[in-house]
Amino acid sequence: MCRSYHFPTVQHKSSYNKPYPTMTARKILFLVLDGISDRPCPELAGKTPLQVAKKPNLDAFAREGVCGIMDTIGPGIRPGSDTAHLALLGYDPRTYYTGRGPLECEGVGISMEPGMIGFRCNFATLSKDGRVIDRRAGRIHDTVALSAAIQKGVDLKKFGVEFFFRSGAGHRAALALKGIGLGHCVSSNDPKKEGVPPLTITAAEQTDKDTKTAAVCNEFARQATAILAEHPVNRERVKQGLNPATAVLMRGAGEMGHFEPFSTRYGISGSVICAASLIAGIGIAVGLRRVHVDGVTGSQDSNLAGKIAVALEELRSRDFVLVNIKGADESGHDGLAKQKTAFIEKIDGAISPLRTVQDTIIVICADHSTPCTVKDHSADPVPVVIWGEGVRTDDVARFDEISCAQGGLNRIPGSSLLPIALDLINRARKYGA
Ligand code: ZN
Ligand code: ZN
Numbered sequence: 001m002c003r004s005y006h007f008p009t010v011q012h013k014s015s016y017n018k019p020y021p022t023m024t025a026r027k028i029l030f031l032v033l034d035g036i037s038d039r040p041c042p043e044l045a046g047k048t049p050l051q052v053a054k055k056p057n058l059d060a061f062a063r064e065g066v067c068g069i070m071d072t073i074g075p076g077i078r079p080g081s082d083t084a085h086l087a088l089l090g091y092d093p094r095t096y097y098t099g100r101g102p103l104e105c106e107g108v109g110i111s112m113e114p115g116m117i118g119f120r121c122n123f124a125t126l127s128k129d130g131r132v133i134d135r136r137a138g139r140i141h142d143t144v145a146l147s148a149a150i151q152k153g154v155d156l157k158k159f160g161v162e163f164f165f166r167s168g169a170g171h172r173a174a175l176a177l178k179g180i181g182l183g184h185c186v187s188s189n190d191p192k193k194e195g196v197p198p199l200t201i202t203a204a205e206q207t208d209k210d211t212k213t214a215a216v217c218n219e220f221a222r223q224a225t226a227i228l229a230e231h232p233v234n235r236e237r238v239k240q241g242l243n244p245a246t247a248v249l250m251r252g253a254g255e256m257g258h259f260e261p262f263s264t265r266y267g268i269s270g271s272v273i274c275a276a277s278l279i280a281g282i283g284i285a286v287g288l289r290r291v292h293v294d295g296v297t298g299s300q301d302s303n304l305a306g307k308i309a310v311a312l313e314e315l316r317s318r319d320f321v322l323v324n325i326k327g328a329d330e331s332g333h334d335g336l337a338k339q340k341t342a343f344i345e346k347i348d349g350a351i352s353p354l355r356t357v358q359d360t361i362i363v364i365c366a367d368h369s370t371p372c373t374v375k376d377h378s379a380d381p382v383p384v385v386i387w388g389e390g391v392r393t394d395d396v397a398r399f400d401e402i403s404c405a406q407g408g409l410n411r412i413p414g415s416s417l418l419p420i421a422l423d424l425i426n427r428a429r430k431y432g433a
Contacts, residue, residue: 025389027360028268028314028421030322032088033347034081035329037372037382037401041337043372049328049340050383050400055348057355058385061236061364065387067396068409071369071379081329084367085282087414089322090266091259094291099254105174106284107277107295110167112176112256117213120252120278121165121173123245124190126225130197135190136171138243143167145233159216165224165248168277169298175250177216183209188251189221198247198362217250224248234248261287266422268319273307274298279324288322289314298326300343302326312353315360319425325369330372340372361424362386363417364399381411390424403430421422 032282038048050345072084073093082100083093102118112118122212123143125134147167156163161179168174185204191197201217204211222349225247232426234244262270264287271291272283275298280290293310294304307323314321331340366382383404385396394408405411412420422428 005225017332020185023248023359023389024062024424024426025317025359025361026425028320028415029311029315029357029362030088030320030424031351031362031364032085032322032324033353033364033366035332035368035377036340036344037365037366037369037380038332038340038375039378039380040339041372041373043337044368045158047338048329048401049372050342051398051402052426053341053344053348054236055344057351058211058364059350059397060355061362061387061411062385062399062403063397064393065362065385066391066394066409067385067407069381069401069403069405069411070365070384070414071313071381071411072414074413075237075358075381076379078385080377081276081367082278082282084414085324087302088365088367088417089262089282089286090415090418091286092415096257097258099178100252100278101174101184101254101338102176102256103254103281104168104172104252105166105176105256105281107279107281108168108174110166110174112165112177112285114256114258115257116321117177117182118252118254118256119175119217119250121169121175122171122190122249123177124247125243125248126198132191132194132196132198132247132249133193134243135247135249138237139171140237140243140245141170143171143173143245145219146228147173147233149227149231150224150248153227154220156216156220159219161216163220163374169275171245172246173276173277175220176247176278177213180230181209182213182216183207184213184215184238184253184255185210185255186214188249188253189217190249190251193401201250214254221248221250259286262320262338263287266320266418266427268422269317269426270320270322270323271318272313272324273311273314274324275302275326276324276330277415282312288320300327300339300346304329304347308350308353312357315357316335328383329370332372333375335375339392347408357391361391361421362384363387363419364423370391384409386420
């Protein structure tokens with residue numbers, strides 16, 4: 001399929017001296033800059049971090065490509081990262097989103113079958129009298145031994161339920177339940193604050209299925225706490241003055257749905273490169289190959305150059321690669337506009353190898369805005385640029401929220417992005433005769 005794929009050819013040309021397009025690209029790269037989009041920040045004299053950051057590479061893509069703004073899900077709809085990524089991959093979240101839990105499970109390596117119930121979990125620290133005193137267990141990492149002890153020790157056979165419990169990054173983990181007659185409309189045991197005991201998980205509507213799941217979860221939490229209390233990893237942590245991981249908090253219950261595989265839906269192969277298990281889980285759920293990169297953290301200190309290098313490597317054998325870079329979202333949640341600006345400049349440096357890529361349509365966008373003034377996701381449309389062979393250009397010369405709004409793409413829904421890119425590689429299905 002990619003017999004004469006040129007990669008990566010270094011060209012010493014100014015960006016205005018781009019070779020005249022002679023062919024159609026055959027590959028697609030989605031670079032999703034998580035939460036990079038913003039609102040005017042008082043700290044930046046009323047500009048957005050993208051407007052003030054020095055970012056010659058992102059601006060060059062904007063200058064040479066076609067720009068626009070995008071409502072990832074729809075105007076006025078504040079996306080989560082999960083629903084946003086489903087939309088960007090062309091899976092309408094209104095149909096396909098069944099909660100965060102099952103996607104987190106996929107992301108930590110649990111193979112989810114339709115009907116299984118998934119939860120995202122945290123290790124937490126309980127006081128001697130059973131109150132949550134640290135919801136992240138001293139930001140413990142490397143919890144694999146703890147998860148293995150829970151997997152081995154917890155017994156849910158009396159419910160006829162099989163379970164899978166795996167560690168995620170840091171203090172995170174995921175739990176999946178498999179069995180007959182399980183529902184997913186259950187509450188969380190996470191009190192969301194410290195100083196109070198974990199909550200009892202309850203069924204939302206008292207159906208038999210949900211009541212059974214709630215009972216299973218409460219029993220799981222009870223047995224897990226008993227196992228964790230005695231675990232050598234925790235004894236060692238206490239000796240070192242660190243908070244032990246003595247409880248599992250569960251939330252985000254959802255039932256695994258059925259996803260039409262990406263390769264069937266679009267006739268192309270694909271990979272996903274990300275730090276967050278949630279994004280990985282979405283990719284795996286739709287049939288993308290998850291590729292690990294050393295040193296990725298989902299934070300500002302992530303190995304961005306490694307992600308880009310691996311993406312280029314993947315493009316040798318795959319038709320589509322999605323790379324998610326998370327750090328800017330973190331700054332947005334923390335309300336740190338200057339930190340966000342600095343991180344944008346770091347991203348810009350890391351993506352310079354993409355400037356010489358050939359045979360590839362490069363799409364750069366955000367999954368949602370995370371304005372520093374809001375410290376959460378907002379529904380403000382995000383900037384988007386599409387660049388590569390055969391792309392019609394416009395007069396936009398800068399990659400930011402305000403400049404891109406003047407571009408030739410105008411304002412598009414997130415669900416249109418992959419179809420537009422597929423058309424540019426001549427892989428879109430014809431509608432009509
Ligand atoms: Zn996001
Ligand atoms: Zn976020």
